[in-house]
Amino acid sequence: MFNLDLFQQLPVKILTVAVLIIVTAYFIRKSIQLFFDKTSFLDENREQTLMHFSNQVLKGLGLVFFFIYVLSHFFDLTRLVTGSVVVAGALALIFQHIIRDYIMGLAYLFERQIHLGDYVIINGNRQGKIEEISMRHLKIRQYDGYVYTVSYSNITELQNGNRGMRRVNESLILNYRQNPDVAFKVMEEVARTCNEKYEEFLLKDFHGAPVEGFKFNQITELNVDYRGHRYSLSGLVKEANFVDASKKVRYELAMAAYLNNLMMAESGEFENKKSFDPQG
Structure with a gap:
């Protein structure tokens, strides 16, 4: 059942099979990507989801085939699986x-x-x-x-x-030296502005009232990439208006940051350069 002579050629065989599996998975992934690039009957989110899931499936199947191939050189897998009902039942439970x-x-x-x-x-x-x-x-x-x-x-x-709606979720990443109280007031004002100017984008209930208006979610993440804190604003909009609503909200955030001199987060390299610049 166990054959030591196979070790003489086994490394080469295993390496060859591994390369073939990787190359095959690569071409399948590229074919799927090319198919989605040339067609438009699925929306972008759907395509990204299918691509992501297919990549996971290819990885899993590749590993399974590889281990089966390796084990088949040491054991008679057919006899091992079919000859032991107990083992098969235990594996099914596990x-x-x-x-x-x-x-x-x-x-x-x-x-x-x-x-x-x-x-x-x-x-x-x-x-x-x-x-x-x-x-x-x-x-x-x-x-x-x-x-x-x-x-x-x-x-x-x-x-x-x-489903039939989208949640706009935009944010500003502000420097950790920014006073949160000031940032809170600015973000709350942006939320009020968006509710007034872009109410037509919001999803409405049966009574014509917004299901969820634009609102400031306060600090949703600290120390983002060691640069600053994330201040987020969200709102529930109609799916058809998601792109336009997102653009409008981003504009209002950018304008508010400019008018109120909010301290935007910067890369660590740029901040260090400013800190140590003898002419700064």
Whole structure:
């Protein structure tokens, strides 16, 4: 069952198979990307989601095929699997949660329940923007800046805020020397301005009132890339108006930062240069 003579040629064979798997995965990934570039029947978020998920699948399948190939040189896998019902049953019990995660992940993807960038609420207590969709889990960026990872089998309730609506979420990264009290007043004024000037973009309920107007979410992340703090503003808008609303909000933020002389975050290299510049 175990053959030591195979070690003479095994390294070359393993290396060849590994290279073939990598090259094949690369061409499949490029083909999918080329297909999406040449077609337009899917929106950009949908394409990005499918690309991300297909990359995860290719990685997983590549690793599985590679390990099966390596093990096949040392063991008779057919006899090992078919000859032991107990082992097969134990493996099924061990991997049942993993298999369930894969199946539920495929269901969420192909039923178009989630996309990259969607704003979701999971199990009623975790909310944020989807940053990663893998084969087994979701990763969402919460308002506090933390990344929350949840496996599909642990999702009992999922609310998607991007069905027929989109959440504009724009921010300013201000220098850590900026007085937060001043920044708070400016951001709150920007939220009021956006509600007055761009009310037509907001999603309305049956009574014609905004479901969620533009609002200042205060400091949503500290020490962003060691440069400063993130001050965020968000609002729930109609999906068709998402791009225009985002542009308008970014303009208002930029104008407010200029008029109020807010201290924008700068790269550490630039700040150090200013600090040590003898002519500064």
